[in-house]
């Protein structure tokens with residue numbers, strides 16, 4: 001896992017555009033290729049090959065494109081193989097927001113582990129396509145439901161993810177975002193209280209706001225603008241955490257809180273306006289990659305399988321304080337733009353031949369956009385035995401492949 005960058009940086013870019021000619025690129029460090037994910041201590045270990053059949057299948061037998069713009073769906077005969085668990089070991093697990101980006105990968109892994117999984121989703125930002133490979137499986141159930149309304153079911157674990165996570169989506173209807181975080185979390189905590197289920201909240205690094213402490217430890221209380229355009233999400237998650245610990249203290253609910261930092265991977269919504277999906281979509285369309293601000297703001301991106309590993313470990317270990325889950329390797333947004341552009345250019349051929357170049361364009365900074373964001377993951381290492389394994393480059397390769405597959409299938 002050596003950093004092969006050999007030094008860096010020339011960010012002096014006055015004409016507000018950037019190309020590989022006027023910019024010294026820091027190659028994203030290479031790590032050994034990851035072939036297996038998960039952790040044997042909780043039974044989540046699985047080969048990447050098994051996961052690939054779900055989101056990067058060699059062929060997609062369910063959908064046949066016919067002439068005249070018609071499409072035919074056939075039912076899949078065989079489900080992906082999953083582990084056999086005795087009924088005594090099998091958990092009944094509710095995943096709210098399980099049809100979303102992170103939720104669907106979590107569902108894949110929980111299904112692989114042999115558990116019974118119920119997904120509750122209102123499909124605001126998620127889609128059935130993300131979990132279609134499980135529909136009809138005896139261990140799986142998909143329920144269309146909005147968590148703002150109570151939901152009754154008997155379960156032993158609840159992963160509470162339901163909440164739009166990208167700025168354009170959560171700002172589309174800010175009041176609804178607050179309701180989802182507040183009423184949705186009250187409803188799911190009430191369910192956990194009644195059924196004595198263990199409850200895990202997917203909180204966010206956004207609760208730290210524009211941080212004055214760097215990197216951010218879980219003990220940092222944050223620096224959040226309570227009335228800005230991001231407040232519906234940031235403050236919504238802060239109150240969701242408050243509710244979680246109130247139910248723990250007052251009602252003995254067994255809780256876990258994950259503070260998730262930027263995550264990317266296959267099944268990100270192409271319209272979510274997040275950095276990675278934006279850059280990939282723009283590069284695939286041959287459009288300029290747009291950066292808000294000077295591009296020197298830093299982010300740490302983790303690959304989705306690392307996050308899923310962390311969530312499952314957190315749920316199954318005995319630690320109730322909030323835990324940061326994120327990658328500590330920090331890059332400027334400009335670094336990311338170059339890495340993604342180079343990956344797309346290296347692997348994409350258009351009708352006119354190989355793609356040659358796309359511009360990188362700087363636009364005015366977005367309001368309340370944090371300058372720096374990087375997790376301190378000492379807690380996760382110490383109490384979960386977790387740290388990210390994926391190099392950003394491997395994750396980007398898979399994500400670009402997935403977006404290209406979607407494009408070929410006409411899904412985006």
Ligand SMILES: NC(=O)c1ccc[n+]([C@@H]2O[C@H](COP(=O)([O-])OP(=O)(O)OC[C@H]3O[C@@H](n4cnc5c(N)ncnc54)[C@H](O)[C@@H]3O)[C@@H](O)[C@H]2O)c1
Pocket residue numbers: 096097098099100101102103120121122123124125126127145146147148160161162163164165166169180184202203204205259260261262263264269
């Ligand atoms: N992806 C990230 O980088 C990131 C970072 C920090 C925190 N998180 C948290 O992780 C969780 C999942 O994020 P994601 O990136 O998969 O987002 P996503 O938008 O892809 O998934 C959210 C899912 O919740 C569903 N949903 C939204 N409102 C709902 C409601 N009222 N009732 C029922 N379902 C509802 C959506 O339809 C979607 O399927 C969120 O709680 C988010 O705050 C994600």
